[in-house]
Amino acid sequence: DTGVSQDPRHKITKRGQNVTFRCDPISEHNRLYWYRQTLGQGPEFLTYFQNEAQLEKSRLLSDRFSAERPKGSFSTLEIQRTEQGDSAMYLCASSSQGGSYEQYFGPGTRLTVT
């Protein structure tokens, strides 16, 4: 399977704990995006990487959130001191270099904060 993969698919954590999610983009794609989706809503943009550079961050990305893409391949999204409001589906997408704006999504990580 050469699509976007995410790990884990599900995570249950207690409030105040830290969590980290991983995303592996389509192998030839140099752009990687993180989105958050709550129930009944469309995904909302969090941040965007081109290769290893983080080019854009949403105001939704509070200082408890940090994302990295150290070698321009996989990416991690860490949430520190989780809150119940962080419960959501975290989606990763990738797109190829050049003029294409088509973003291909992974299956997502469902986070539940208890």
Next chain:
Amino acid sequence: GQQLNQSPQSMFIQEGEDVSMNCTSSSIFNTWLWYKQDPGEGPVLLIALYKAGELTSNGRLTAQFGITRKDSFLNISASIPSDVGIYFCAGILSGSARQLTFGSGTQLTVLP
């Protein structure tokens, strides 16, 4: 917050019927994408549109990029049970980089 108004919110149709849904905005978009999402999964790209007035088909799906660049439409012809799911429009705002702004989705139910 969301800048795209997607309608209808939900639809119940009979198998074999055609379906139309749309997204509108007060802002100008450079690109429109349509996705389908099944429960517990990520959105799957259906159609991409890049030019105002563009009409693009993908099998039974046809989408159009509105000439004002503020709206887009998706039509599904001869619906089948596997068309069930949530359909999202998404666009890239003029002047923004590459982040997608999503509509709130249209829940489609196909009755046998």
